[in-house]
Every structure is written in C-alpha cells, then in structure tokens.
Amino acid sequence: MKILVCLKQILDPDLPARDFQIDSEKMEAKRGTANLVTNIFCENALETALQYRENHGGEITALCYGGDQAEDSLRKALAMTVDHAILVAREGSDNPDPSAVARVLAAAVRKAQDVGEAGEVDVILVGRESGDWGVGQTGGLLAEELGLPSLSLVDDIQPSADGLRVRRQTDVGVEIAETRTPVVLTITNNEFNVPRIPKTRDVMMSYRKPLSQWSLADLGLDDDEIKAGTSFYEVRELYVPAKEVNCEFIEGDTIAEKIDALATKINDVAASVG
Amino acid sequence: MSNVVIVLFGEAGLDRSAQGVAGAGQTLSSSSGGQLIAVVVGPPQEGMVEGLSALVDRVLVARQEDLAEYQPGSVLQALVEICRPLDAAAVLLGSDVYSQELTPRLAHRLGGSSVADAAQVEWVDGSVRATRSAYGGKAVAVYELKRSPAVIWVRSRAIDPAAETGATAEVSEVAVTLEELRLRIIERRAAEQEGVRLEDAQLIVSGGRGLGGAEPFEELQKLASAIGAEMGASRAACDSGWVPPTWQVGQTGKKVAPELYLAIAISGASQHLLGMGDSKTIAAINTDPDAPIFKHCSFGIVEDYKNVVGPLTEKLAELRK
Numbered sequence: 001m002k003i004l005v006c007l008k009q010i011l012d013p014d015l016p017a018r019d020f021q022i023d024s025e026k027m028e029a030k031r032g033t034a035n036l037v038t039n040i041f042c043e044n045a046l047e048t049a050l051q052y053r054e055n056h057g058g059e060i061t062a063l064c065y066g067g068d069q070a071e072d073s074l075r076k077a078l079a080m081t082v083d084h085a086i087l088v089a090r091e092g093s094d095n096p097d098p099s100a101v102a103r104v105l106a107a108a109v110r111k112a113q114d115v116g117e118a119g120e121v122d123v124i125l126v127g128r129e130s131g132d133w134g135v136g137q138t139g140g141l142l143a144e145e146l147g148l149p150s151l152s153l154v155d156d157i158q159p160s161a162d163g164l165r166v167r168r169q170t171d172v173g174v175e176i177a178e179t180r181t182p183v184v185l186t187i188t189n190n191e192f193n194v195p196r197i198p199k200t201r202d203v204m205m206s207y208r209k210p211l212s213q214w215s216l217a218d219l220g221l222d223d224d225e226i227k228a229g230t231s232f233y234e235v236r237e238l239y240v241p242a243k244e245v246n247c248e249f250i251e252g253d254t255i256a257e258k259i260d261a262l263a264t265k266i267n268d269v270a271a272s273v274g
Numbered sequence: 275m276s277n278v279v280i281v282l283f284g285e286a287g288l289d290r291s292a293q294g295v296a297g298a299g300q301t302l303s304s305s306s307g308g309q310l311i312a313v314v315v316g317p318p319q320e321g322m323v324e325g326l327s328a329l330v331d332r333v334l335v336a337r338q339e340d341l342a343e344y345q346p347g348s349v350l351q352a353l354v355e356i357c358r359p360l361d362a363a364a365v366l367l368g369s370d371v372y373s374q375e376l377t378p379r380l381a382h383r384l385g386g387s388s389v390a391d392a393a394q395v396e397w398v399d400g401s402v403r404a405t406r407s408a409y410g411g412k413a414v415a416v417y418e419l420k421r422s423p424a425v426i427w428v429r430s431r432a433i434d435p436a437a438e439t440g441a442t443a444e445v446s447e448v449a450v451t452l453e454e455l456r457l458r459i460i461e462r463r464a465a466e467q468e469g470v471r472l473e474d475a476q477l478i479v480s481g482g483r484g485l486g487g488a489e490p491f492e493e494l495q496k497l498a499s500a501i502g503a504e505m506g507a508s509r510a511a512c513d514s515g516w517v518p519p520t521w522q523v524g525q526t527g528k529k530v531a532p533e534l535y536l537a538i539a540i541s542g543a544s545q546h547l548l549g550m551g552d553s554k555t556i557a558a559i560n561t562d563p564d565a566p567i568f569k570h571c572s573f574g575i576v577e578d579y580k581n582v583v584g585p586l587t588e589k590l591a592e593l594r595k
Contacts, residue, residue, distance in 0.1 A: 127524070129390075136390050138378075144378070155519075171371050173464040188526065190519055232420060233409075240414075245569070247568045247569070247574050266534065266590060
C-alpha cells in the first residue's frame, strides 16, 4: 500500500488568546513570537499511516505545500520515519485559498507518481481541517481534482479484499465503509492516533534523508491565480470578537457555604428548563 | 435570478437543524431577490414536505429508496444533477457530518466556492458573504465567496428557525439514476446513548483535562443525573480515552448551546469555547481563577472539583426533590 499524507504547517494554535494579534493588511494573524507547527490533524493522519505500515506494510510519502519553514514539518515527518518527503515551495500569498492548495497538491501527487517517487498512490490522507482557519475544504477539493472517491472524519484504516475498510466518526457514532483504491480520506483524532514523539536518533537521521523540493513551475502551476489564492474565496474582515462577561465568583466563609450557593444557582437554571 | 437552494435529508425531517438552514436561506433569498428552493434527499419523514412548503418557495423531493440511506457518492451525484438547473447563487447545508463532507465536493462540481461552519450568511453587492470563527475561536472572519454558487454548511442549530411565508410552495418530485459506487458505507453503529443528543441538551455537565482520568467522570455523571443533564468533555479528556469521542465539545467536536453548561476542570482553550460559547449560562468549577473559562462564565467557584462535586451532587439532589 502506497500512502501519501498531506501536511499543512500553521501558526501554533496553542498561542494564548492574549498574545493573538491580527494583521489587518494581510487579513491574517500576526506571526509574532508564535511557533509554526504541523497541523495536529495532519499529524493524526501521519500516525494513522505509520500504524498501517507497521501492521500491514507499505510506503509513506509526506507532501507539504508551504513557506520558508515548511521543511521543518517534513523533517519531523521523516523523523517519524516516513519513507519520502516532498516540499512544494509556496509562492505569493501566505494564505492561499483551499482551491489553490488542492490544485497544487493534486499536481504534486501526479508528478510524484510520474517520477516514481511515490509509485502509484493507493490512499491519500489529509487532516480533517487546520487549526488556523479550520475551513476543512482541502480534502474534498483534492478528491475532486483527482477524480477520486473520498470519506471524511476517518479514524481507522484496515486492509480488505477489495481495497480498504475504514471507520469514520459521525454525529451519533461510527460508520464502516468499504472502498476501492485510490481514495482520499480526511483524518480526525481518536485515542489511538495520537502522534508519536520521534526518537532522538531518528530526528538526527531525518536531516540526512533526501527531501524533494519542487517549485510551482515544476508543477506547471506558475500562474498568478494560484499565487494570489483568492479566486475561490477571500477574507474581507478579520477581528477579535469582543465577548466577555463578568463572572460572579461565588464566595463564602466555608466551602460548604459556597457549594450551597452554587447548588442554588444551578438549580435555578435547571428548574427553569423543567 | 439569484435563487437560494437549501439541502435537507428526508431521513432527518424538519428538525432544528433543518429549520436553521431554512432560516439562513430565507435571510439570503430575501436580499438576493431569488426563490428559496428546498431539495429533500431521500424519502421524507411524515409531515416534512408540508412543513417545508410553508417556509420556502419551491420544494423538490428526491423520494427514491436508493437515497434513503446516505452514501457519499450517491448523494453527491444526485445533488449535482438536481442543483445544476436551479440557477442557484447559493446552496446551504446543515452542520451534520454528511453535509460537511458534501460541501467542498458539491461546490467543485457546480463550479462554485465553498466555506464551512458559517454563523451568518449575507448577500452583499451581488455576492455571498459568510461570517465564521477562525483561529480556533480567537478571531471572527468574513469571507467573500468568489464563485457561484456559494456552497456553505451553516451552524444550523444556532441560526434562527425560518418563519412561515404565508404561502404554500409548489412541490415536485425529482429522480436521479445513480451510478455504481467505489466507496460504500456498509455499517452504521450508533454509540450507546441514553437521553437526548448532546446538541439538543438543555443542561450539560462537562469535564476536562484537570480531572486526570476516567474515574472522576463517574462522579460527574452522578452530578449530571441529579439535574437531568447530559455529559460532555473537552478534547483532552476524549483523546486520553477517558470518555467516548462522541462526548467531545469544541471546534472539532459537538457544537452545543444549552441553557446551562457546567465546565468542571476545563481551562477553556479557545477551541473548546468555540463549541459551547453560545450556551445561555456558562458556569465553571476550576482551581485557577485566571483560567480563560471564567471570562465566559456567569458564575463560578474557585475550588478543586474533588471537594465540590460530591457535596454539590447531594445538595442538588435535595433541591430537586
């Protein structure tokens, strides 16, 4: 099984709200002192791929369309022991829309197959959404660009007679699907695909592993529409919501007094809904 | 003409989510000047079509049995064929998992744009704008969708339900010949669930990382039972395997808006707040007075949950008698 995992590098979502600032020229968050990290759902996807390879064999390629520091995300993926890594250097906007990204990723998947880097890809894994904008459109758009079936919110992948048997989370539980390959799956988190911490030795080794670097021109996508990344949608306003209420901290001489007061307040609301 | 299409599942009926989608549709079509057209996928629940025809201008029903159970490829193909001739400027869907997964693919096939989790949709200077949270709830962003139709799944349960138009819509049947599927859902398992869906709950007791394990959740459950509340949890608690993933409230979990949300040992990361910020009353039990959750609380108590939950449960049981 040849597995290709798409990675997105984002501003660390754990940046505290008090340090969060907006660049209203560029309509995005200011980088400030925040780190750039691999999007968590992309790492859940990597972990899912690694576990599949451990249990059933296979070969994993990590693919990232990103800026100057995106190589860090791919080195980390190599340290997690993926077999191949491909970086497509982002040009133009730091924040291209998902249609532009999907077109770049699709072209990179095709080129990877053509040059034999990834062989014929059987399954493409994408994080369900990113921790920055969180629009969650790239996986579905990538499936369309490649003309492949897809399923969202997958958290487990197993081989089956005709291809893959996958489990996905729904509003009420889980669904099991059978799919032929190739297929695009968006990955969500569960207790079993928490990304592993790479071993120190593998981190050191990762810097010696080959990493393919492609430009948009290499993919035949060296055009203004892709670089601007605003033909699908454009962010017109971006602001920090002003929503704070004054919390009444329940006081009392003893903890029992405080708990009684808390119980009364909770009961008032509970009683009002019957 | 700038028609607005809403996509609903026959199986789900005219539930709160469907009413919210219709509400968003009315807002948009009243300013775009086009018709509001409801597309019902699969055999509708009893009364659904009648209910809908009081809310929209036209209803198209794809009643066929092979659309009764959701298959992504089939529903996508059906929607593409049904929507294509409708001259839609916007196609709105609900916040369920199926709608979420259909949105980008439907947009691509119709030559349109898409965006997710819109709290509000507007018609501005001939195009559709969607307002939604970004950066894990730290910011609000307004998107202009550049291609038509704008395909958007909306935060349907938090949007005001549609109002009756006073007229009765024209209802017609549509049929689609479905292609063979390469990906097929073969099994559907509902998690064991007592009581109501979390999204519909009026009272929620929720626990977080600070609980440190699965056992304290049993204590929280006793508290929840005392007031008839449902249980929720933060992502940290679900990822640790303490409670099932279906309990997760937040950006990537359930979006809830109960009358009371009681957050216990939850610090209140913006990603969690994104899932419960619309709650009418938020209350918290936390050892840290500077925890972000308190900035959103009506009331709270700065104490270790270990000293509070047991006596609180007893007291509430007493009050509820």
